[in-house]
Amino acid sequence: MSQFFETAGFGLVTASIIALSAVGLSLQFGVSNVPNFAHGEFLTLAAYGLYVGQQLTGSLLIGALIGVVVGGIAAYLVNLLVVEPFVKKGARVVVLLISTTGVSLIVENALGGFFGNTNQIVALPQPVAHHLGPFIWTTTDLLVMLTAVVAITGLYLVLRFTKLGKAQRAVADNRVLARACGINTEQVVAITWVAAGVLGALAGISLATSGGSFGPGLGFGFLLVTFSAAIIGGIGKPFGALVGALIVGLVTEWSAFYVSSGYKQVFALSTLVLALLFRPSGLFTTLRGPAVD
Amino acid sequence: MANEALLTTEGLTAGYGAVPIVYGVDIIARRCEVTVIVGPNGAGKSTLLRAIVGEIPVLAGRVRLNGAEVQGMPSNRLVRLGMAYVPQVANVFPSLTVRENLEMGGFRRKSGVKEKISEMCDLFPDLKEALKKTAQNLSGGQRNMLALARGLMSDPTVLIVDEPTAGLSPRYEAVVWDHIVRVKETGVAVIAVEQNTRRALQGADWAYVLVLGRRRLEGTGAELLGNEEMVQMYIGKRGTVAAVANATGTQEEADRESEVGSKP
Secondary structure, eight states, X not given: OHHHHHHHHHHHHHHHHXXXXXXXXXXXXXXHOOXXXXXXXXXXXXXXXXXXXXXXXXXXXXXXXXXXXXXXXXXXXXXXXXXXXXXXXXXXXXXXXXXXXXXXXHHHHHHHHHHOSSOEEOOOOOOOEEEETXXXXXXXXXXXXXXXXXXXXXXXXXXXXXXXXXXXXXXXXXXXXXXXTTOOHHHHHHHHHHHHHHHHXXXXXXXXXXXXXXXXXXXXXXXXXXXXXXXXXXXXXXXXXXXXXXXXHHHHHHHHHHTOGGGHHXXXXXXXXXXXXXXXXXXXXXXXXXOOO | OTTOEEEEEEEEEXXXXXXXXXXXXXXXXXXXXXXXXXXXXXXXXXXXXXHHTTSSOEEEEEEEETTEEOTTOOHHHHHHTTEEXXXXXXXXXXXXXXXXHHHHHTTTOSSOHXXXXXXHHHHSHHHHHTTTSBGGGSOHHHHHHHHHHHHHTTOOSEEEEEOXXXXXXXXXXXXXXXXXXXXXXXXXXXXXXXXXXXXXXXXXXXXXXXXXXXXXXXXXXXXXXXXXXXXXXXXXXXXXXXXXXXXXXXXXXXXXXXXXXXXX
């Protein structure tokens, strides 16, 4: 039984990383209505930002800050240079899907070409184990979970109580009407992309520091679980993605322990299929369609 | 200055893509007046409004708002210049509360949002009780009230309303029109498109009859209501697109407008 809870503890750490990534993806989709298959690259670029920053300054914290900035800028540029031009020309969803996948491939291969395809090592302090009830977490684990809680709580407060957050929800509901209210919808969408990039960057940094090393495929490999969590929660519903992340995180870690770690992705996808069999639009959608809640 | 022209269109031609739906339309909306645009289904009424508010391209002609040329300007910039637009459908943010909907209506306000919400609650008492409800839980009538109130939150000089009573019961129709008349008395120029022609003409200070994208008639609401032949021909029960097309244009024109105009 104690192993069940210990594994659940790892599951919560994994869920925190998935949540950071999936909440960002779901928020960006809810507001812009664009499926972004380059989202994984925000994670990868942030991890490389962390690595380069740490190499240059010797500080993990400064490296992490650089990683966050890199993730935010990357998301802004993907929207500005790739997505918006297609949207303005009235491109269909499938075109956006292919073009963002293209961005992902370009970034991954460019990073491989520049840094090499071998894994980069993040220098971490000696791990210290903390026993909290039935769970065992390292300091890094606790920092990862704290980061997720603070970032997602911050996002909730912004969406619920600030003028910008309400404008984001308004744009998600009805972009034409939002414009008729005087909201600069393009600006709101651009800010949302940056927020998604920052959340993705936090996920990438968490993933790199949890594993200790990473390569150019870091984010792309994580895209499947990110989409699983986002879709289970109801794509476009960022706080649904939070619950989706919790389910996927726990299921993957339990499956790794009780079955085999090689089946993690199989179980993540099986959970997605099972959830969609009962709730085809995700757990937290209503018949009215997607909206940022 | 009462009755000054706040919004005018001169030879406005507009449509979806390069295909015109309205042709060379001139209208004037004056302060403290309700100007209505009526006509059979597919006449181009909503298309005309969408062109004025910058949601579809203007192919030719001018739109002047408070003296400034604004054709082709996006709707978020028109709000700053004093225009508010209430679409026919999807006219509220369903997942936002009534209060948040009103706050979005006042998005461009530098200050006084709370006071303005309170003012709107006085003007539309139904909303006061529902401030914490999400808009998707309102009745059709309450939604239309909220849509009007949201439009007024920015203190517009020109309020443009597309079919404010669509889908409402006769009791709510009367209530909505009563509010529209009250809005004009606050110094606003109101432009309304309506399917319920008799009701609209009763509340209109000036009215235009649009047929197949062209302005056919104009006059005070009372004048047009008194013109029995015109009512029978253009806006009575027999004023369908097909009947009007036979009298004044081609069926293809009517079909095209019906088809394109019905797109969201």
